[in-house]
Amino acid sequence: MRWQGQRIDETDALALPGMENRTGFLRTVTTPEFAGMTFHEVLAKSALNHVPGPSKMPFDWTVNPYRGCSHACVYCVSPDTLILCGDGRQRPLRDLDVGDEIYGTEINGAYRRYVRTRIQAKWATRKQAYRITLADGTKLIASGDHRFLTDRGWKHVTNAEQGQRPHLTTNNRLMGFGTGVVDAPNRDGESFRLGYLSGMIRGDGMVFRRAYDDGKRVRKMNMFRLALADAEALERSRLFLDKEGVEVRERAFAAETPTRRAMNAIHTGVAHSVDRIESIATGSLPSDHEWCAGFLSGAFDAEGSCSRGVLRIANKDPEFLDLLSTAMTAWQIPHVIEPPRPNEVRSARVVGGLPMRQRFFAVTQPAISRKLDIEGTAVKTVADLRVVSIEPLHREQDLLDITTGTGDFIANGVISHNCFARGTHTYLDLDAGRDFDSQIVVKVNVVETLEKELRRGSWKHETVALGTNTDPYQRAEGRYRLMPGIIRALADSGTPFSVLTKGTLIRRDIPVLVEAAARVPVDVQLSIAMFDETLREAIEHGAPSTQARLDTVRALSDAGFRVGVFLMPILPHLTDSVDAIDGALRRIKESGADHVIYGALHLRAGVKPWFLQWLSEYRPDLMSSYRVLYPGSAAEATKDYRAWLARRVRPLIRLHGLEALHSDDRPARGSRTAPARAVRTPEPSSTLF
Numbered sequence: 228m229r230w231q232g233q234r235i236d237e238t239d240a241l242a243l244p245g246m247e248n249r250t251g252f253l254r255t256v257t258t259p260e261f262a263g264m265t266f267h268e269v270l271a272k273s274a275l276n277h278v279p280g281p282s283k284m285p286f287d288w289t290v291n292p293y294r295g296c297s298h299a300c301v302y303c304v305s306p307d308t309l310i311l312c313g314d315g316r317q318r319p320l321r322d323l324d325v326g327d328e329i330y331g332t333e334i335n336g337a338y339r340r341y342v343r344t345r346i347q348a349k350w351a352t353r354k355q356a357y358r359i360t361l362a363d364g365t366k367l368i369a370s371g372d373h374r375f376l377t378d379r380g381w382k383h384v385t386n387a388e389q390g391q392r393p394h395l396t397t398n399n400r401l402m403g404f405g406t407g408v409v410d411a412p413n414r415d416g417e418s419f420r421l422g423y424l425s426g427m428i429r430g431d432g433m434v435f436r437r438a439y440d441d442g443k444r445v446r447k448m449n450m451f452r453l454a455l456a457d458a459e460a461l462e463r464s465r466l467f468l469d470k471e472g473v474e475v476r477e478r479a480f481a482a483e484t485p486t487r488r489a490m491n492a493i494h495t496g497v498a499h500s501v502d503r504i505e506s507i508a509t510g511s512l513p514s515d516h517e518w519c520a521g522f523l524s525g526a527f528d529a530e531g532s533c534s535r536g537v538l539r540i541a542n543k544d545p546e547f548l549d550l551l552s553t554a555m556t557a558w559q560i561p562h563v564i565e566p567p568r569p570n571e572v573r574s575a576r577v578v579g580g581l582p583m584r585q586r587f588f589a590v591t592q593p594a595i596s597r598k599l600d601i602e603g604t605a606v607k608t609v610a611d612l613r614v615v616s617i618e619p620l621h622r623e624q625d626l627l628d629i630t631t632g633t634g635d636f637i638a639n640g641v642i643s644h645n646c647f648a649r650g651t652h653t654y655l656d657l658d659a660g661r662d663f664d665s666q667i668v669v670k671v672n673v674v675e676t677l678e679k680e681l682r683r684g685s686w687k688h689e690t691v692a693l694g695t696n697t698d699p700y701q702r703a704e705g706r707y708r709l710m711p712g713i714i715r716a717l718a719d720s721g722t723p724f725s726v727l728t729k730g731t732l733i734r735r736d737i738p739v740l741v742e743a744a745a746r747v748p749v750d751v752q753l754s755i756a757m758f759d760e761t762l763r764e765a766i767e768h769g770a771p772s773t774q775a776r777l778d779t780v781r782a783l784s785d786a787g788f789r790v791g792v793f794l795m796p797i798l799p800h801l802t803d804s805v806d807a808i809d810g811a812l813r814r815i816k817e818s819g820a821d822h823v824i825y826g827a828l829h830l831r832a833g834v835k836p837w838f839l840q841w842l843s844e845y846r847p848d849l850m851s852s853y854r855v856l857y858p859g860s861a862a863e864a865t866k867d868y869r870a871w872l873a874r875r876v877r878p879l880i881r882l883h884g885l886e887a888l889h890s891d892d893r894p895a896r897g898s899r900t901a902p903a904r905a906v907r908t909p910e911p912s913s914t915l916f
Contacts, residue, residue, distance in 0.1 A: 266703065271670040274677035275691070277625060289695045290677060292709040294668035310629075311637035313343045314859030315588065315599025317406075320627050322862040327835075330601065331633030332376075332642055338605040339402075344632035356624040357384050359395065362611040363582075365405040367639050370626055374644035376402040376635070378608070381644055384617065401612040403641035404582040406589070412520040414592050415866045420467045421507060422521025422554075423528075427464050428508035429547050430529030430540075431455065434501060449501040454480040454492035459594040460528040462855045465493050466867035471507065473500045519554035524591035526551060533598050538584045539565075539574040551575040558590045580609035585640065596859045612641060667703050674712030681720035690748075691717060691724045700730030711739050718743035725750035727793065731771040731779045737786050744788070752791040752824070753780050758811040762801060765845055777818040784819030791888075792820045796828035797872060799856055799864065800849050803827075808876055812883045822886035825876050827864045830857055 254268050276289045311317050313328030323329070323346060331344040354370040361367075367375075371385035375395070383394045412419050428434075435450040455461045461477070468475055473495065480492035495501065513519055523540075526547070531540040540551055548564060552575060555562045561583055565574045577583050581604060588599055629636060635644050670676075680686065693699045699710055714736065717724045724747070726733065726740075733740075733751075743749055755776045757763030763773055771779075783790045792815050797803050802811075815823060830838055835857070843850055856864045863869070880887040 265666050266706075267666065267668045268671045269668055270672045271676050273680065274670070274673045275680050287689050288691045290673070290691055290693055290713055291696045292670050292673045292699060292707075292713065293697050293701060293703055311640070312860045314596040315601060316592075316596070316859060316861075317589070317640075318860065318862075320629070323629075323860070327860055329631065330637050331631050331635045332606055332637075333633055335603075338607075340606065341601045341604045341637075342633060343602060344636075346629050346631055348630040354623055354626055356620045356626060358616075358618045358620060359384065359614060360616045360618075361401065361405060361641075362613040362615050363405045365612065365639055365641065367641065368620070368624070368626075369643075373628075376642035376644070378402060395614050395617055397614050397616065399614045400608065401614065401641045402606055402608050403610075403612065403637060404580075404585050404608070405610040405612050405640040406585075411589055411592070412517045414521075415870075416517050418515055418517035419521035419524075420470060422513075422518035422523075423525035424464065424467050424471070424504075424507045424521075425509075425518075426522040426525025426527075426550075427460070427529045428453065428504060428525075429544070429550075430526050430542065432504070432508065432529075434505050434508070436501070447498070448496070449498045450494065450496050451475075451501045451504050452480075452492050452494040454490050455529075456488040456490045457528070457595045457597070458491065458851070458855050459596065459858050461491055461493060462865075463528075463594040463867075464525075466865070468493075468504070470867070471503060473503050475500075513550065513553055513557070516557055519557040520590050520592075522550060523554045523558075523587070524593050527587075527591055527593050527598070528595050531593070531598065533584065533600075536581070536584075536604060538577040538587060541572050541574040543571050543573070548573055548575060555587075558586075560587050560590070580607065582610035582640075594858075606642065610640075667701075669703060669707055670709075671707065673709055674716060677713060678716045678720075681716055681722060686720070686722075688720065688722045691722055692727070693724060694727035698728050698730055699726065700728040700732040702730070702732075704730065704732055711736055714739050714743050718746045721747055723748040725752070727752045727754060729754040729767070729770050729776060731775045734779055734782050737782060740783075740788070741786055749788070750791070751783055751788045752793055753783075753820075754793040754795065755780075755811075755815070756794065756796055756798075757802065758807065758814065759802070766841075773814075777814055780815070780818040780820050784821075789821040790819065791822045791824055792818075794823050794825040794876075797825060797876070798828050799868065800852060801846070803872060803875070805875065805879070809879055812879055812885065816883045816885055820885065822888060823880050824888045825872075825880070827869050827872055829864075830862050835860070835862070 274290055276291060278287050278289060310320055310323065311330045312323070313330060325346050325348060327346050328343055329346060330341050332339050333342045334340075335342075354372070356368050356370055359367040359369065359375075369375075369384050372383060374381045374383050377395070378400045380393065382399065383392055386392060386394045432451065432453045435448070435452075437448045438445055439448065440446075453461070453464055455464075465475055465477065474497075475493040475495045477491055477493050479489070481487070481490040483489035495504075513522070526540050526542075530542055531538070533539075542548060542551075552562065552564060555575065555577070560577060561579045562575050562577050565576055567573045577587050579586075581601070593599070635642055637643070693710075693713070699713075704710055710733075714724075724743075726749075740749060740751065753776055755773060757767060758773050760773065763770075780790050780792060794808075794811060794815070797808070802808070812823065839850070839853065842853060856868055858865075864872075877887050
């Protein structure tokens with residue numbers, strides 16, 4: 228064993244949550260039995276972590292004795308907020324992480340312009356928060372110290388407690404495009420789907436019918452074809468048609484040339500399928516707002532363009548143009564129908580600048596990401612972004628912030644400055660890749676700190692989740708033995724808890740868990756995603772084998788626990804076949820499990836590059852498929868794939884006599900009365916890296 232010292236900079240202030248500065252750092256340890264691992268032992272100021280709200284998590288409190296994970300798996304997690312991503316789509320910050328591409332701004336020439344940048348750090352803080360309401364309906368929640376760009380420069384949300392600083396007042400005008408008030412349509416609903424197919428097929432599809440006499444009899448030919456250069460729109464069309472009972476095939480349509488991209492086509496020659504396609508295209512009419520949004524989305528993917536600040540959808544058909552105008556009017560998107568060109572093509576053009584283009588994209592959610600590009604667009608505020616009110620919220624809130632390459636980012640459509648730049652790993656110069664696997668922060672005093680917090684009169688004995696960020700029974704626990712003390716502290720205080728792990732080390736603590744379960748509700752779940760040992764070794768090379776984890780399920784079940792198994796993540800084209808899922812469920816049932824929680828692979832933006840790098844080396848033939856299933860910076864697989872997966876998995880789970888819970892089946896947060904099996908800790912086990 229050797230001990231390594233580390234010099235601590237006195238200038239470091241904000242570090243990991245619960246450790247306000249680095250004075251809590253004790254020492255760095257390396258040992259022969261953990262070759263390649265480094266443990267950074269620290270004294271935590273707090274043990275109970277409050278989940279930022281509102282959140283989709285079914286719990287409010289967590290305890291994480293470790294940061295980083297010695298399983299060396301490709302699993303990780305990230306919390307919540309909202310920013311404009313590099314593909315032009317707005318996503319909550321909980322789906323983003325370090326390394327993700329987003330939009331910031333830079334001054335170039337006479338104008339500040341939107342440019343792509345990357346998240347360099349991300350962290351949480353807890354502060355007094357304020358709600359800022361703008362005249363167009365945009366709402367922002369931020370701390371008083373946060374700064375937004377106005378037409379008079381950067382301003383904090385509130386004045387300083389002592390002295391003066393530039394701060395927002397009513398009628399200050401923020402810079403950006405805002406979000407207004409848009410109730411986004413349900414892209415997975417039937418009306419949106421029919422509208423999308425109508426717009427796409429009318430815009431770019433071809434239906435061909437002909438009767439011909441071959442000398443023996445008159446034959447009828449029926450043919451449908453849709454050829455596109457963008458795989459995202461072609462895949463959405465294929466999936467939407469599949470939901471309408473129309474099966475199509477895909478083939479290469481046109482090879483790439485120096486002036487034209489390659490094109491693929493979906494097609495069918497089945498008469499009843501062509502009939503259904505034709506009825507969708509011409510018989511489907513504006514029935515509601517969802518249909519109108521879908522029609523605009525399909526029409527834009529088929530015939531639309533957005534370049535140099537102009538969004539147009541072009542077509543010759545007067546009826547098609549009338550439908551465009553009707554749909555835009557229904558969603559209050561200002562537009563004009565331009566005069567015909569010499570070839571008789573006319574265009575519906577959206578007016579109102581970037582705010583209205585962003586409104587169009589928020590409503591229509593088009594499939595093609597490249598058309599959403601705003602790189603280089605000048606920041607010119609057209610929307611009414613005057614500050615109407617600034618209201619203090621009555622309690623402190625958990626807030627998130629990021630550091631970017633440009634020093635700013637787009638939050639709810641307005642330009643927001645970086646603040647309090649201290650990532651949770653950068654205080655030890657750690658990153659989210661290799662360092663996460665090999666540099667483990669250990670809160671050596673977590674048991675004593677937790678006992679003090681649980682004795683507070685304000686503690687309401689809400690459910691505490693263990694294993695939400697990193698695995699509490701990772702290999703490091705064999706050295707530090709923190710979990711027995713954590714379990715006893717929770718049970719002694721009357722606090723119910725859940726444990727999620729892939730570590731077989733939990734068997735060591737079965738007697739402690741049994742004792743705790745006699746006093747408080749205890750929920751235990753094992754994460755077992757890979758049942759092919761070759762694949763498991765490639766992805767989870769530091770974690771226990773599949774059989775060892777199944778044996779752990781048996782041991783826990785024999786001890787009286789109703790054990791759940793997280794069959795997550797299910798990897799598209801790798802572990803989603805009927806044989807793979809059926810074999811996994813058979814072994815899970817034989818191990819004595821009570822229920823199964825399943826879900827598709829979830830790729831947080833910060834870990835997405837790591838996984839895709841691994842995939843490019845392990846299965847390069849799947850790269851194109853994964854780009855379609857996880858377009859742009861999307862963390863989740865497409866909704867259609869997840870629905871397809873549910874239709875495949877649920878009957879098999881029932882067949883094996885297990886109860887099925889999907890990763891979206893979420894009980895109320897903090898519930899103590901929900902059945903133990905329903906308490907879950909979702910994303911960490913479905914997220915690679």
